[in-house]
Amino acid sequence: MSPKGSAPEKSSGAKQESKHDKQWLLSVYQEMCYYRRFEERVLQAYTQQKFAGFCHVHIGQEALCVGVQRALRDHDYMVTGYRSHTQAIAKGIPGRQVFAELFGRVTGCAKGNGGSMHMFSKDKRFLGGHGIVGGQVPLAAGVGFAINYEKKDDIVVCYIGDAATNQGQFHEALNMAATWNLPVLTIIENNRYGMGTDIKRTTSIDHLWKRALAYDMDHGQVDAMNVIKTHEFVSNVVANMRKTKRPYLLDAICYRYKGHSVSDPGLYRTKEEMTDWISKDPISQLGEYLKKNKMASDEELKALDTKGKEMAKADEAWADEQPIPPDEQAWQNVYAD
Amino acid sequence: MAILTYREALGRAMSEEMARDPKIFLMGEEVAQYNGAYKVSKGLLDKFGPERVIDSPISEGGFAGLGVGAAMVGLRPIIEMMTWNFGIQGFDQIINHAAKMLYMSAGQFSVPIVFRGPNGAAHMLAAQHSQTVEGMLHQVPGLKVVTSSCPADGYGLLKSAIRDNNPVIFLESEMMYAMKGEVPDEEHLIPLGVGSIKREGQHVTLIAWTKMVSRAMQCAEQLAAEGIECEVIDPRCLRPLDEELIFNSIRKTHRCVIIEEAYQAASVGSYISEQIHRICFDDLDAPVLRVTNEFVPMPYAENLEHLVLPEIERIIPAIKQVLYMD
Numbered sequence: 001m002s003p004k005g006s007a008p009e010k011s012s013g014a015k016q017e018s019k020h021d022k023q024w025l026l027s028v029y030q031e032m033c034y035y036r037r038f039e040e041r042v043l044q045a046y047t048q049q050k051f052a053g054f055c056h057v058h059i060g061q062e063a064l065c066v067g068v069q070r071a072l073r074d075h076d077y078m079v080t081g082y083r084s085h086t087q088a089i090a091k092g093i094p095g096r097q098v099f100a101e102l103f104g105r106v107t108g109c110a111k112g113n114g115g116s117m118h119m120f121s122k123d124k125r126f127l128g129g130h131g132i133v134g135g136q137v138p139l140a141a142g143v144g145f146a147i148n149y150e151k152k153d154d155i156v157v158c159y160i161g162d163a164a165t166n167q168g169q170f171h172e173a174l175n176m177a178a179t180w181n182l183p184v185l186t187i188i189e190n191n192r193y194g195m196g197t198d199i200k201r202t203t204s205i206d207h208l209w210k211r212a213l214a215y216d217m218d219h220g221q222v223d224a225m226n227v228i229k230t231h232e233f234v235s236n237v238v239a240n241m242r243k244t245k246r247p248y249l250l251d252a253i254c255y256r257y258k259g260h261s262v263s264d265p266g267l268y269r270t271k272e273e274m275t276d277w278i279s280k281d282p283i284s285q286l287g288e289y290l291k292k293n294k295m296a297s298d299e300e301l302k303a304l305d306t307k308g309k310e311m312a313k314a315d316e317a318w319a320d321e322q323p324i325p326p327d328e329q330a331w332q333n334v335y336a337d
Numbered sequence: 338m339a340i341l342t343y344r345e346a347l348g349r350a351m352s353e354e355m356a357r358d359p360k361i362f363l364m365g366e367e368v369a370q371y372n373g374a375y376k377v378s379k380g381l382l383d384k385f386g387p388e389r390v391i392d393s394p395i396s397e398g399g400f401a402g403l404g405v406g407a408a409m410v411g412l413r414p415i416i417e418m419m420t421w422n423f424g425i426q427g428f429d430q431i432i433n434h435a436a437k438m439l440y441m442s443a444g445q446f447s448v449p450i451v452f453r454g455p456n457g458a459a460h461m462l463a464a465q466h467s468q469t470v471e472g473m474l475h476q477v478p479g480l481k482v483v484t485s486s487c488p489a490d491g492y493g494l495l496k497s498a499i500r501d502n503n504p505v506i507f508l509e510s511e512m513m514y515a516m517k518g519e520v521p522d523e524e525h526l527i528p529l530g531v532g533s534i535k536r537e538g539q540h541v542t543l544i545a546w547t548k549m550v551s552r553a554m555q556c557a558e559q560l561a562a563e564g565i566e567c568e569v570i571d572p573r574c575l576r577p578l579d580e581e582l583i584f585n586s587i588r589k590t591h592r593c594v595i596i597e598e599a600y601q602a603a604s605v606g607s608y609i610s611e612q613i614h615r616i617c618f619d620d621l622d623a624p625v626l627r628v629t630n631e632f633v634p635m636p637y638a639e640n641l642e643h644l645v646l647p648e649i650e651r652i653i654p655a656i657k658q659v660l661y662m663d
């Protein structure tokens with residue numbers, strides 16, 4: 001897509017006319033509200049000590065997951081890190097199974113073997129949340145390799161954090177993907193922080209898309225607080241990838257409102273910075289757009305949010321009722337037959 | 338029966354398996370155009386083409402992980418580590434990803450993959466090129482760990498490793514690649530988890546694997562002249578381990594020496610020794626002894642390397658000690 005070695009394509013900041021119809025936009029709005037409410041319930045349940053372990057949420061980053069998912073086919077693969085509840089739902093795993101997994105129940109999407117960091121679904125081609133920063137990038141290269149080996153036209157999306165781009169495995173995998181033209185779309189969820197460390201303090205470059213230059217890889221940057229821009233941009237990238245078979249590195253600029261994990265109050269960020277980002281909130285942005293274009297009223301938007309709230313509530317209520325795994329499960333699935 | 342070298346036997350195993358199943362591919366440094374750093378993959382590029390025999394960049398973590406990802410979606414990779422010393426760079430993918438995937442996903446994603454390459458000291462390669470990894474990797478649930486001590490075993494076990502639906506660590510040895518031995522002409526598979534009695538004897542059991550088997554055989558030969566009959570057991574697979582074969586031998590000989598190219602602590606040998614003491618306590622006439630590497634990094638100088646490795650000079654006295662002959 002972008003000429004090699006140049007500045008990347010960017011989604012323009014200028015007002016753009018969306019090609020999307022009203023129904024589509026309303027469903028996107030509703031989906032983002034659902035994910036926001038889902039993660040809020042997750043945090044609440046954690047605070048109520050209904051589950052434990054590490055728990056990372058996506059609040060503030062909803063536009064990326066929704067915009068990307070709607071640019072994919074069901075058949076495309078996805079592999080990601082530990083911050084993955086809503087990505088799993090977007091990929092097709094029912095939210096109640098994600099909630100049940102958090103609660104360590106046998107009907108969770110990994111039967112209670114995985115927890116918050118390890119959501120899986122073979123059916124939905126969701127190849128896991130992974131807990132080793134950067135470890136999923138070579139896995140994605142392998143999926144891309146298999147897609148080419150079997151002569152399929154699927155692609156694999158690999159989500160990673162901004163801080164994960166400093167892992168050796170990220171570079172090794174990007175080099176292989178670029179050398180062998182593997183259909184891997186690596187998306188940096190660039191929320192500017194790795195735990196409490198500002199990415200600028202640990203990284204020598206100002207823009208993370210520049211990592212692609214080292215591998216002559218197609219690349220771009222997108223405003224991932226804006227779901228319409230994100231969707232349009234990623235749709236183009238994906239359409240092109242299916243033709244060219246070339247990998248792509250996307251620097252998706254976003255922000256997490258909460259701490260890194262539940263135990264992190266996020267004190268390393270200033271109030272001004274937070275306020276500035278929250279003023280670009282992906283849900284409010286789309287809401288304003290819908291209202292300005294007379295596609296929805298405040299009441300209608302409120303109703304969509306309420307629906308999202310109710311869905312999240314129902315997910316949790318279902319999970320509450322689910323059985324814990326039987327003891328013998330501890331010994332199962334260590335080895336395959 | 339044909340006489341093959343160990344490297345030819347392993348190459349034949351891969352070649353037959355790749356011909357049988359198109360999902361199998363081989364990836365590693367120098368495996369294709371160069372025919373393998375140790376020529377194990379000789380001829381495979383010509384036979385199967387560059388889609389299936391792939392020269393990788395020097396990125397052990399990267400291509401180990403590529404193999405794991407490909408295995409998750411249905412391929413059956415063979416990943417060659419030029420040696421296991423470099424394979425340590427791929428341990429994150431082997432331990433944190435390959436070994437855990439089936440379990441974390443509650444049975445949804447199996448990882449049928451073989452990681453293979455030479456393991457242990459060769460000759461004067463010094464500290465960074467002389468290590469064994471079975472002690473580290475047999476501790477990881479989800480991995481199988483396979484060794485072999487002759488061409489026929491290498492052939493039969495590698496074929497089974499490739500057909501296994503789990504991540505299998507397949508440990509070879511630079512010092513054995515030129516070793517010759519009979520390999521059956523017809524296809525033969527050795528199931529993982531079945532050990533082998535390399536020599537029968539009634540006075541003492543020697544347990545060894547990979548190139549330590551030939552050390553044990555040399556000791557047995559030497560002691561036979563003194564009227565001592567050693568039974569040499571090669572467990573071959575270290576995980577799963579053929580414990581019954583070992584226990585039955587102990588019940589016969591009542592004495593045991595374990596010879597192992599690894600350090601004393603937390604090794605495969607220390608585990609076997611513990612099992613024998615626990616299960617066969619009443620059968621033992623002497624505590625099990627172990628002959629291992631000295632606890633130092635491998636020195637370069639030939640005389641020093643010799644001191645550190647489990648050589649015959651240290652094995653024979655240990656055998657005599659469990660026989661109370663010293």
Ligand SMILES: Cc1ncc(C[n+]2csc(CCOP(=O)(O)OP(=O)(O)O)c2C)c(N)n1
Nearest residue numbers: 083131132133161162163164191193194195
């Ligand atoms: C190899 C490794 N090192 C350290 C950690 C601990 N850790 C977990 S998340 C994280 C920060 C990662 O930040 P980033 O990649 O930006 O992702 P984000 O959490 O912002 O989504 C760290 C250091 C880990 N899980 N894995």
Ligand SMILES: [Mg+2]
Nearest residue numbers: 161162193194
């Ligand atoms: Mg981050």
